[in-house]
Amino acid sequence: MFSRIARPAAHGLIRGLSTTAQANARVTVLGASGGIGQPLSLLLKNSPLISNLALYDIAHTPGVAADLSHIETRAKVTGYLGAEQLPESLKSADVVVIPAGVPRKPGMTRDDLFNTNASIVATLTDACAKHCPEAMICIISNPVNSTIPITSEVFKKHGVYNPNRIFGVTTLDIVRANTFVAELKGLDPARVNVPVIGGHAGKTIIPLISQSTPKVEFPQDQLEVLIGRIQEAGTEVVKAKAGAGSATLSMAYAGARFVFSLLDAMNGKEGVIECSFVRSEETESPYFSTPLLLGKNGIEKNLGLGKLTAYEEKLVSEAMAELKGSIKKGEEFIKSRK
Numbered sequence: 001m002f003s004r005i006a007r008p009a010a011h012g013l014i015r016g017l018s019t020t021a022q023a024n025a026r027v028t029v030l031g032a033s034g035g036i037g038q039p040l041s042l043l044l045k046n047s048p049l050i051s052n053l054a055l056y057d058i059a060h061t062p063g064v065a066a067d068l069s070h071i072e073t074r075a076k077v078t079g080y081l082g083a084e085q086l087p088e089s090l091k092s093a094d095v096v097v098i099p100a101g102v103p104r105k106p107g108m109t110r111d112d113l114f115n116t117n118a119s120i121v122a123t124l125t126d127a128c129a130k131h132c133p134e135a136m137i138c139i140i141s142n143p144v145n146s147t148i149p150i151t152s153e154v155f156k157k158h159g160v161y162n163p164n165r166i167f168g169v170t171t172l173d174i175v176r177a178n179t180f181v182a183e184l185k186g187l188d189p190a191r192v193n194v195p196v197i198g199g200h201a202g203k204t205i206i207p208l209i210s211q212s213t214p215k216v217e218f219p220q221d222q223l224e225v226l227i228g229r230i231q232e233a234g235t236e237v238v239k240a241k242a243g244a245g246s247a248t249l250s251m252a253y254a255g256a257r258f259v260f261s262l263l264d265a266m267n268g269k270e271g272v273i274e275c276s277f278v279r280s281e282e283t284e285s286p287y288f289s290t291p292l293l294l295g296k297n298g299i300e301k302n303l304g305l306g307k308l309t310a311y312e313e314k315l316v317s318e319a320m321a322e323l324k325g326s327i328k329k330g331e332e333f334i335k336s337r338k
């Protein structure tokens with residue numbers, strides 16, 4: 001029996017290169033030259049689980065690939081530049097990670113990115129559906145609450161949809177929740193695990209502090225401040241960067257953690273659990289993030305919401321309208337697209 005909130009061992013992050021695990025995954029990063037793409041590619045290059053790392057962007061990939069290729073780890077790095085090289089970058093990909101698109105500036109919501117990022121994600125996932133329909137697709141590009149429905153609709157159009165292989169990367173919300181809880185309770189953050197469910201924007205981000213391991217408790221007023229900080233942590237970074245973008249380094253860490261968990265599970269490791277925004281039947285929202293047991297073929301089992309407190313139930317019900325609206329917006333974007 002596995003715990004639904006077991007903390008994954010992040011190969012290449014916590015253990016560096018000391019792990020003996022070997023694998024031969026080909027991972028493609030779309031948007032590899034960006035603020036997230038570059039440090040994410042660096043972390044992926046450091047992993048013994050990856051034999052081929054393909055870096056695609058519309059700018060600067062030859063330089064990023066040349067630079068990373070000198071690192072003394074086994075992953076062979078190749079760079080691909082511009083739309084005509086996109087199909088080649090996806091050939092034989094086992095996992096595709098997508099951090100392509102524009103980030104927020106102060107005053108913007110994630111939904112304000114929709115107009116630009118919806119087309120970028122649709123174009124890139126269209127190529128995935130054509131050239132690597134079996135790959136695990138991990139979407140970082142915001143608004144995740146809409147870009148996952150977009151990806152699903154694109155795959156459906158091509159007749160290759162498998163909901164167990166399409167993931168909205170919400171890991172940064174979990175990483176932040178772990179860090180903030182550890183700070184408040186004087187714990188080692190590497191040993192804290194807080195499941196975060198719902199979606200990836202404002203009040204749709206629902207940390208389940210009641211299910212934290214180790215168990216922690218806060219008075220209601222402190223709990224509300226903590227949850228508010230987790231929900232607005234992205235905005236905290238956007239404000240601090242003052243126009244120079246949103247979270248990139250912590251997002252790269254979180255993205256790498258998610259990919260390593262996926263690769264571990266694909267390699268047959270048992271009990272690997274991550275939260276992710278996916279197609280779901282756990283609530284009335286057609287997409288929803290909950291802890292997922294990962295396996296060789298992606299999602300093996302949705303572990304559901306677990307037992308919620310009355311306050312957490314209220315947060316879930318208050319998130320529904322926004323979640324459903326963002327999902328519909330993504331689905332309609334693809335329906336109206338030629």
Ligand SMILES: NC(=O)c1ccc[n+]([C@@H]2O[C@H](COP(=O)([O-])OP(=O)(O)OC[C@H]3O[C@@H](n4cnc5c(N)ncnc54)[C@H](O)[C@@H]3O)[C@@H](O)[C@H]2O)c1
Nearest residue numbers: 031033034035036057058099100101102103140141142172
């Ligand atoms: N899921 C999360 O938790 C989370 C956290 C932070 C940021 N994000 C999102 O990640 C995305 C990227 O953020 P960033 O800070 O790296 O932005 P950035 O502007 O630094 O980098 C984006 C990269 O995407 C590339 N790009 C643009 N259009 C492309 C296309 N059609 N094909 C391939 N590449 C393309 C750009 O050339 C650039 O290199 C944003 O949408 C941001 O909102 C998500």
